Amino acid sequence: MSRFVLPSEDVLRAREKLVLDHFHDEVRQDWDATLATFPHPHYELISQMAVHDGNEEVREYYHDTRLAFPDQDHEIIAFRHGVDAVIVEFWLLGTHKGPLGKIPPTGSRHRTRMTAYFIFDEHENLVTERIYFDRLTIVKQLIGGVDKRSPRGLLKLGRILKGLLAMSGDAPDPRLLETTPPDFVR
Template identity: 50%
Template sequence: MVTTSSTVREAREALVRAHFESEAAQEFDVTMTTMGHPRYELIPTGEVFDGEEQVLGYYHRSRAAFPDQRHDNVRLHHSDTAVIAEFDLLGTHLGELYGAPPTGRSFRCPMVAFFFFDGSEDDKIICERIYFDTATITGQLGITPNVAG
């Protein structure tokens, strides 16, 4: 059984906190420095953004829809290969979101994100995998989901 040292855990936690803070401040150049290989996986939507160009595109698209997007109640947990973050994501819908016009309404949605690390000497984030309930967000925004079937 491998056990991650407290020094590694502290460094990873500091990196995840810097990642969160720079995202909220929209300092995406700083956010990129927290990642050895930028990759986002949004599990509820099935979207994957792989590489710096795609991740930056995701940041810009999501902040166009929610310019005040931020995190609240961040709680971090550790495993040997990841930091798991529980948090509330908040934002105000002021731009188009998947074709839906802005409603001006705000949302608060509980989320879980797994930050996976490469384990190298530099030990940067190599993937952020995010789980959330899209109905929580669309319901608070007053958007009717486009459900096929």
């Protein structure tokens, strides 16, 4: 596959349908349908340097994120096609009603701009969803809703900071560190 030639329109339309179905099924929290878009589910969260690989790990990721943001939704901003990928820019939104890792719920809403690369193999199978976003943007919005003037709010802020510190020592997934530069043949 040449990196300079896009696949046919039929292939691009099929990829687009699969990615839009994937987004729709995630919002509906239909995990069986969402996972069916992959032969082997694989998520890479670049801001966290974390990988969720396989059915069990991805279901756990879905569970944890929907526990934290049960009303999670998205607004698509832009949709682009690449030689081996669909690139989607979107707003992710939700209300923090449950624990986010070790961060207690704040009740605050967030609206965070993200980019997801849906990577396809040579057989047109979705093999990776690679997501880029700024974690600080989410944290600022979650903390922003805490009343910092009340004793209860200050206590909550202390628990949030303690949770953030506890999560800051996670080692990056080595699969995201071992990269190979592209071969630019002239």
